[in-house]
Amino acid sequence: MLQIDLRHSFPDFTLEAAFDVPAGITALFGPSGSGKTSIVRAVAGLLQCDDADVRLGARNIGRLRPHQRKIGYVFQDARLFPHMTVLQNLRYGGRMDEDQVIALLGLDDLLMRRPAGLSGGEAQRVALGRALMAGPDVMLLDEPLSALDGPRKADVMPYLEALRDQSAIPMIYVSHDMTEVARLAGRIVVLDRGRVVVQGAVEDVLADPVAVPYIGVQDAGAVLTGRVVGHADDGLTKVETGIGALWVPGVAGRAGGPLRIRIPAQDVILSRSKPDGLSALNVLPVTIAGLQEGRGPGVMVALEAGGARLLARVTRRSALSMGLAVGQNVHAILKATAIAPQDVSDR
Numbered sequence: 001m002l003q004i005d006l007r008h009s010f011p012d013f014t015l016e017a018a019f020d021v022p023a024g025i026t027a028l029f030g031p032s033g034s035g036k037t038s039i040v041r042a043v044a045g046l047l048q049c050d051d052a053d054v055r056l057g058a059r060n061i062g063r064l065r066p067h068q069r070k071i072g073y074v075f076q077d078a079r080l081f082p083h084m085t086v087l088q089n090l091r092y093g094g095r096m097d098e099d100q101v102i103a104l105l106g107l108d109d110l111l112m113r114r115p116a117g118l119s120g121g122e123a124q125r126v127a128l129g130r131a132l133m134a135g136p137d138v139m140l141l142d143e144p145l146s147a148l149d150g151p152r153k154a155d156v157m158p159y160l161e162a163l164r165d166q167s168a169i170p171m172i173y174v175s176h177d178m179t180e181v182a183r184l185a186g187r188i189v190v191l192d193r194g195r196v197v198v199q200g201a202v203e204d205v206l207a208d209p210v211a212v213p214y215i216g217v218q219d220a221g222a223v224l225t226g227r228v229v230g231h232a233d234d235g236l237t238k239v240e241t242g243i244g245a246l247w248v249p250g251v252a253g254r255a256g257g258p259l260r261i262r263i264p265a266q267d268v269i270l271s272r273s274k275p276d277g278l279s280a281l282n283v284l285p286v287t288i289a290g291l292q293e294g295r296g297p298g299v300m301v302a303l304e305a306g307g308a309r310l311l312a313r314v315t316r317r318s319a320l321s322m323g324l325a326v327g328q329n330v331h332a333i334l335k336a337t338a339i340a341p342q343d344v345s346d347r
C-alpha cells in the first residue's frame, strides 16, 4: 500500500492531496491543471514538495532521491533509446523477471526490432516492460495511452489489464479518458484545483451523482460487473449483473466468465411504467436512490436494484413531468447497441 500526503505551493497553484493507493490500479482523474502530473512527479521525487509524506508500507520515501525510490514511470510517449533494440531497451531498465515481463507484454516478436520500427502501441508496451524490469515497488503511468489512436489503445488495453491482474504493486494511472478508467482502475481519485474532491472504488464513485460535477456529465456513467450467461446466435451476449440481466452486443467474454460494463448515464432512459413494443432490449426494474440537479438542464438520477447501481441523465423537464422522486420504482431502459465495445471488458 502506498500512502500519499502532499502539500506544495507554486506561485499560482496549491496542491494539497492525501490518498491511499493499494495494490492494483488507482486512477487520478481531473481537469487539465488540477494537479495530476504534479502528484505523479512528487511521488517519483522529481518535484520537491514543501511537505511530502509518501509511505510505502512502513517506509517514508518522501525525502528520498528519485533513483532510491524504486519507482517505474511511464509517460505519454515511450521515450525509448532509438539506437538500442527492444531487448537492449528492456535490459537498460534492469534484469528482473525478464521472461515474465516479455510474456506479460507480448514482446517476444519485437525483441530484435528498433524503436523506429514499432507502432505507438508496441513502443508503449516496451516502455511498460522497461519500467517493470527494474522490479519497481510502485508504477506511475502518466497518460500512457493518450498519444495513441482508438485502435492502438484497444491493442494495448489487454496488456494493461494483464499487468493489473498479475502484479501486486500499487499503480497510479493518470487519464482524462473515462473509458480507460472504468476498464482498468479499481479505485479512482478525482482532483479539482489541487485537492481531492472524491475518492473510492470505481463502482461507487462512478455511480455517485455527487461526483458528476467533477467527472463531467458527458463522462458520467456507472460500471456494472456481472457474469456471462451465454452467447446468442444473433450476436448478442447475455450478462447477469446485480441490477438484472443485460444484453450486450458482440461475443463478449466466455460463458460463466466475468464481464465489466460501463453504462454512460446519457444512454439510460427512464419510464414510470413497463414499456410495451419497444425496440430496446434491456428494460430493468429499479428504484430511484437519489436525484441531483446540475447547473444546466439535466438531472442525474441514481438507480438501484439488487445491490448494484446505475446512473441516468434526464432533463429537469422530464424529471418534473414524470414526478421522479427518491424511493420510486421505475424502469431503466438501455439499448443493447448503445453499449460500446470499448466499454465492455472480460476481466
Ligand SMILES: Nc1ncnc2c1ncn2[C@@H]1O[C@H](COP(=O)(O)OP(=O)(O)OP(=O)(O)O)[C@@H](O)[C@H]1O
Pocket: 010, 011, 012, 013, 030, 031, 032, 033, 034, 035, 036, 037, 038, 039
Ligand atoms: N514548475 C511549476 N511552476 C509553477 N507552476 C507549476 C509548475 N508545475 C505545475 N504548475 C502549475 O500547477 C498546476 C497543476 O499542473 P499539473 O501539470 O500538475 O496539472 P494536470 O492535472 O496534470 O494537468 P494536465 O491534465 O493538463 O496535464 C497548473 O496550474 C500548473 O501551471
